[in-house]
Amino acid sequence: MKTNPPLLAFVFVLLAALPAVARANPFELYGASARAGGLGQAMTAKVSDWSSLWYNPGGLTQSQPHLDMGTLMSFDDVRVRLKERPAGYDVPNLGSASPAIPSSYRLNARGDSTDVSNLYDFVIGATGSFGFDNLRVGVAVALPMTRLGQQVSHYADEREQYVSNRLNFELYGDRSQHQVILVGAAYQVQRWLSLGVALSVMPEGTANSTVYLDDAARQQDVRISVQNQQIGRAAPIVGAVAKPLDNLRFGLSWRSANYFALNLKNAIQIRGFQGDAKSFPVQQEVTLRLNSSPDQLAAGVSGELGAWSLSADTVLSRWSDYLDSQNQKAGFHNTISLRAGAEYQAANERQLRLGLQWEPSPVPAQTGRTSYVDNDRVVMTAGMSHGLEVFHRQVTLSWYLGLHHLLARDTNKAAAASYPTCAPGVTGLCDEVPDTTKDPATGLASAAAAGLQTGSPGFPGWTSSGNLLAFGMNLQWGF
Secondary structure, X not given: OOOOHHHHHHHHHHHHHOOOOOOOOHHHHHOOOHHHHHOXXXXXXXXXXXXXXXXXXXXXXXXXXXXXXXXXXXXXXXXXXXXXXXXOOOOOOOHHHOOOOOHHHOOOOOOOEOOOOOEEEEEXXXXXXXXXXXXXXXXXXXXXXXXXXXXXXXXXXXXXHHOOOOOOEOOOHHHHOOOEEEEEEEEEEEOOEEEEEEEEEEEEEEXXXXXXXXXXXXXXXXXXXXXXXXXXXXXXXXXXXXXXXXXXXXXXEEXXXXXXXXXXXXXXXXXXXXXXXXXXXXXXXXXXXEEEEOEEEEEEEEEEEOOEEEEEEEEEEEHHHOEOOOOOEOOOOOEEEEEEEEEEEOOOOOEEEEEEEEEOOXXXXXXXXXXXXXXXXXXXXXXXXXXXXXXXXXXXXXXXXXXXXXXXXXXXXXXXXXXXXXXXXXXXXXXXXXXXXXXXXXXXXXXXXXXXXXXXXXXXXXXXXXXXXXXXXXXXXXX
C-alpha cells in the first residue's frame, strides 16, 4: 500500500491553523459523509473510509489511502407554534417595588419560531498508512461556509422572556454551526480484528473582564479590559471491528460526551463603593455549556449477500447527564436509536443506497417550569456513488438526500391549585409575582398578584413539528 506523507502533512497543518470554535457535531445529525448519510448512518460495522473517525475508528483499517472533499448542507421547514395566553397571567406593573419587570416592558414580543439555522459545510477527510500494511491514520475537518462559528445560549424557563421571548429547538439549528476536527488511528491486530481510537478536538474558552464605572448612574460610560483564552480539549472515540467471515462484520464503538464551554468572569469596580468590601469589586461568574453531545455506545452488524450489502445499528445515547446552555441539568432521559441501511452494487461501478433511522427524543413532557422543545424523528435517506475521471484520475462521486420528519408534538403546562414562587431548584411552573406582594399605594396585598403570573414564553403550551432536508456530496481520490 502506498502512502502520501505530503498530503497528510498538509491536512495536519490545516487542522493546526483552524480557530478553536466548536459545539455539538453536525455529523451527529446529518452524517459524516455522503455514503454514511445514504445508509442512514448505520455505519458502526460498515465503515471503510475516513468517516470511521466518527462512527468507529476500528474501521480505518478497511480503508485504502485516499483524499475526500465535499459539502454537507441542511435546510429547514420547522415550526414552534405558541398557544394563546389567556388574560390575567401577565406580570402586572406594581411600580418600582414589583418583584419582576412588567410584561409590557419586554424587548421582544412573545412569538412563534418558524426556522432554524441552515447548514452549509465544506468537508475534507483523508486516510494514509505511512507505509505500514496493518496501520491506518486519518484526519477530517468540516468548515462552515457562511461563518467561522456561532454560539447562542438560551434559557429553558421564564427567563427567556427577557431575551428572545420565543422557544427554540434544543437539538437543531445553532447546534451544528461550528467546525469539526477529528484525528485518529487504527491497527489490524488479527486478520479478523481491528482496533482504533480517534479524538474529537474541542475548545474551552475563558474570558476575564475588568470593568471600571466612574459613575454608577451612567453605566453606558464604562471602561473594560478583556482577556480571552482558549484551550483545547480532546474527547475520545474508540471502536473495534470484527470480521469472522468474509461477508460478515460486527462493530462496537463508544463516543465520549463533548461540548463547547465558555467561562465568563467579570470584576466590576464602581467609584464610590470602594469602602464596601461586599460591593467592591462586584464579582460575576457565568459558565455556558453550549449544546452538549451525549456519551454514545453503538453496536452494529453488516453483511453481504450477492450484490446487496445490509447494515444495522443500535445506538444508546446517555442524555440523562445532559446540561443545557446555562450549565443546568435538563432532566432528559436516555434513548435508543435504530438505524438500517442497504447498498446495491449496480453495473458501471454504481452503488445505490437507502437508509432509515428512528431517533426518539430525549426530552420528557414539558409540563413544568422548563420549555425544552424537541421531537421524535423518522429519517429516510437515499444516495448513490459512481466512478468519474477527473484530470486523468479515477475518482468516486457520492451524494445523498435525507428527509428528517419531526413527528408533531403537543405540549401543555400542568394546572395546579397553587404555584411556588420562582426560585433556584423549583421545577414546577412557578409564580413570578407571589400572592403576598403588596400594592405600593395601599400597603395591602395586591389583587393583581393573586394567582399565577408568568411571562414564560412556553405558557400555556405549544406545538412543534416540521421537516429537515439534508444533502451531502463528495469526491474521493485514491492514492
